[in-house]
Amino acid sequence: MKPGPELDALIAAKIEGPLRHYSTDIACAWEVAEKLRIAVVLAMECWSDVDIGSDPERLGWAAAAEQVAHVEKGDKTVSVELYAEWSIGETAPHAICLAALVPQS
Numbered sequence: 001m002k003p004g005p006e007l008d009a010l011i012a013a014k015i016e017g018p019l020r021h022y023s024t025d026i027a028c029a030w031e032v033a034e035k036l037r038i039a040v041v042l043a044m045e046c047w048s049d050v051d052i053g054s055d056p057e058r059l060g061w062a063a064a065a066e067q068v069a070h071v072e073k074g075d076k077t078v079s080v081e082l083y084a085e086w087s088i089g090e091t092a093p094h095a096i097c098l099a100a101l102v103p104q105s
Contacts, residue, residue: 001101003094011097022097029093037066038099040092062086063099 001007003023011022015035020028033040043062064086071078085102089095 001098003089003091003097007094007097011100014100023093024091026091026093029096032100033063033096036100038063038096039066040096040099043086043088061089061092061095063089063092063095065099065102065104067104 001010007023008019008021011017011032012019015032017031022028022032032038040061040063043060067082085099087095087098087102089098
């Protein structure tokens with residue numbers, strides 16, 4: 001899904017917030033990242049499973065929502081934070097919005 005009003009509306013519904021330019025404005029997107037605990041990093045084509053275009057020097061952005069896994073260790077349950085599914089966008093706000101829409105397990 002491309003950045004724009006349709007994606008912004010989905011994000012507003014997801015976070016139960018006002019309709020803003022989440023997919024194009026980093027200040028708005030950062031509020032989403034903080035609320036949903038989304039990490040965002042600069043990505044390059046060299047990531048084996050990333051497709052951000054045909055130019056191998058082109059950069060994009062990857063974002064993923066934090067998920068917590070509960071692992072049994074002996075008689076204890078340990079919580080482990082992880083980032084399971086990364087979403088790729090041409091800009092950081094775009095990637096944050098795409099990550100916000102990934103269903104959480």
